[in-house]
Amino acid sequence: MGASIDDAHVRGHTPVLYQRVLHALRPSAGGRYIDGTIGAGGHTYGILEASSPDGQVLGLDLDPAALDVVKDRLAQFGERLHLRHGSYAEMAVFAGELGWKTVDGVLLDLGLSSMQLADAKRGFSFRLNGPLDMRFDPTQATRATDLVNDLSERELVDLFTKYGEEPRARQMASAIVETRPLHTTHELAELITRVVKGGRRKIHPATRVFQALRIAVNEELKALEIGLDQTLELLAPGARIAVISFHSLEDRLVKNFFRRESTDCICPPEHIVCTCGHQARLRVITKRPQRPDEEELEANPRARSARLRVAERIELA
Ligand SMILES: C[S@@+](CC[C@H](N)C(=O)[O-])C[C@H]1O[C@@H](n2cnc3c(N)ncnc32)[C@H](O)[C@@H]1O
Structure with a gap:
C-alpha cells in the first residue's frame, strides 16, 4: 500500500479508518473509484497514491467549500481526480458523464466533516453559536x-x-x-x-x-438508500463498496441493504416457492462492522462511533 496514515496527517486531516478503507478497496493502477463524500480528500489521497500512476477518482461532495479545499490539497494528482459538486445519490449520472459504465470501488464516509463541525457559521455544532443552518449544500x-x-x-x-x-x-x-x-x-x-x-x-x-x-x-437516509442502489449497477464484478457510518440509523440501513443484496430469494418466509426471482449481487466482506482501534481513538476521539461495512460485487449466476 503506497499511502500511510502519516501522509494524511501531514495534510492536516485524519481520515477515519484510513488503512482499513484502503485495505478494503484495494486500489490499483488503472482503477476507477468513486469517493461519494470526498470531504477534505483524506481517503481519496490514499486511493490516488495506492493506484498510481494512473488510477482515477471521481470525488463528489454537496459542500462546495470541501471541493475548494480538495482542489488545492490534491492538486498534485492533476487529471486523475475529477471533482463534482453534487450528491452521491446521483453518482451514476456523474460517472456516466465521464464515460464510466462501471467502477472498481465506491467509498461513502457518511455524515459531516470536522471542517463543517468546526465552522460556527454552518450551524452544525451546539457548542459553537451560529445560525440554525445545517445544510451540507448551501445552495439548498x-x-x-x-x-x-x-x-x-x-x-x-x-x-x-x-x-x-x-x-x-x-x-x-x-x-x-x-x-x-x-x-x-x-x-x-x-x-x-x-x-x-x-x-x-x-x-x-x-x-x-x-x-x-x-x-x-439533508435528507441523509434517502440519499443513502438511493446511493447504495446505484452502486449495484456501477460496481464491476469483484469491485467493492465501503461505507463508514456514524450512527445506528445509517448502519442499520447499510447492514440491511448488504443482507438483502447478498441473498438470492427475498420472498416472505411463508412462501414455499420463490416468486421474487431476486438474485444476490453482493458478497458481504465484513460480517461485523469494523471499528477504530485504541490507537486511532486516541489520535481521533471523534472516530469513536465510526463503523465500516464492506461488500463485494459478484457476477450474477
Ligand atoms: C465525513 S466527511 C468525509 C471525509 C473524507 N472521507 C475525508 O477523508 O476527508 C463527509 C462529507 O460528505 C459530504 N456529504 C454528505 N452527504 C452527502 C451526499 N449525499 N452527497 C455528497 N456529499 C455528501 C459532506 O458535505 C462532508 O464533506
Whole structure:
C-alpha cells in the first residue's frame, strides 16, 4: 500500500479508518473509484497514491467549500481526480458523464466533516453559536431553522423520534413550539438543556435533536438508500463498496441493504416457492462492522462511533 496514515496527517486531516478503507478497496493502477463524500480528500489521497500512476477518482461532495479545499490539497494528482459538486445519490449520472459504465470501488464516509463541525457559521455544532443552518449544500433552500420554526409540534416529535431516537421528543417539541422563533444553535441547545435539567448524562442533551435536524435537512437516509442502489449497477464484478457510518440509523440501513443484496430469494418466509426471482449481487466482506482501534481513538476521539461495512460485487449466476 503506497499511502500511510502519516501522509494524511501531514495534510492536516485524519481520515477515519484510513488503512482499513484502503485495505478494503484495494486500489490499483488503472482503477476507477468513486469517493461519494470526498470531504477534505483524506481517503481519496490514499486511493490516488495506492493506484498510481494512473488510477482515477471521481470525488463528489454537496459542500462546495470541501471541493475548494480538495482542489488545492490534491492538486498534485492533476487529471486523475475529477471533482463534482453534487450528491452521491446521483453518482451514476456523474460517472456516466465521464464515460464510466462501471467502477472498481465506491467509498461513502457518511455524515459531516470536522471542517463543517468546526465552522460556527454552518450551524452544525451546539457548542459553537451560529445560525440554525445545517445544510451540507448551501445552495439548498431548506435550513434547520425552517424545520424548527415551521413544523407542527406533532411533526417535530416524529422527527426527533425517527431521526434522533430521542426519548424526550415530546417534551422538547412542546418547549420549542412554546418558545419559537429560534434562530441560533445556542438558543436551541440552551432551551433543550433547560427542558432536560437534572439527571446524569453521557452525552450533551442536545446531541440527538441536532442529529435529527441534520439528517432531515439533508435528507441523509434517502440519499443513502438511493446511493447504495446505484452502486449495484456501477460496481464491476469483484469491485467493492465501503461505507463508514456514524450512527445506528445509517448502519442499520447499510447492514440491511448488504443482507438483502447478498441473498438470492427475498420472498416472505411463508412462501414455499420463490416468486421474487431476486438474485444476490453482493458478497458481504465484513460480517461485523469494523471499528477504530485504541490507537486511532486516541489520535481521533471523534472516530469513536465510526463503523465500516464492506461488500463485494459478484457476477450474477
Ligand atoms: C465525513 S466527511 C468525509 C471525509 C473524507 N472521507 C475525508 O477523508 O476527508 C463527509 C462529507 O460528505 C459530504 N456529504 C454528505 N452527504 C452527502 C451526499 N449525499 N452527497 C455528497 N456529499 C455528501 C459532506 O458535505 C462532508 O464533506
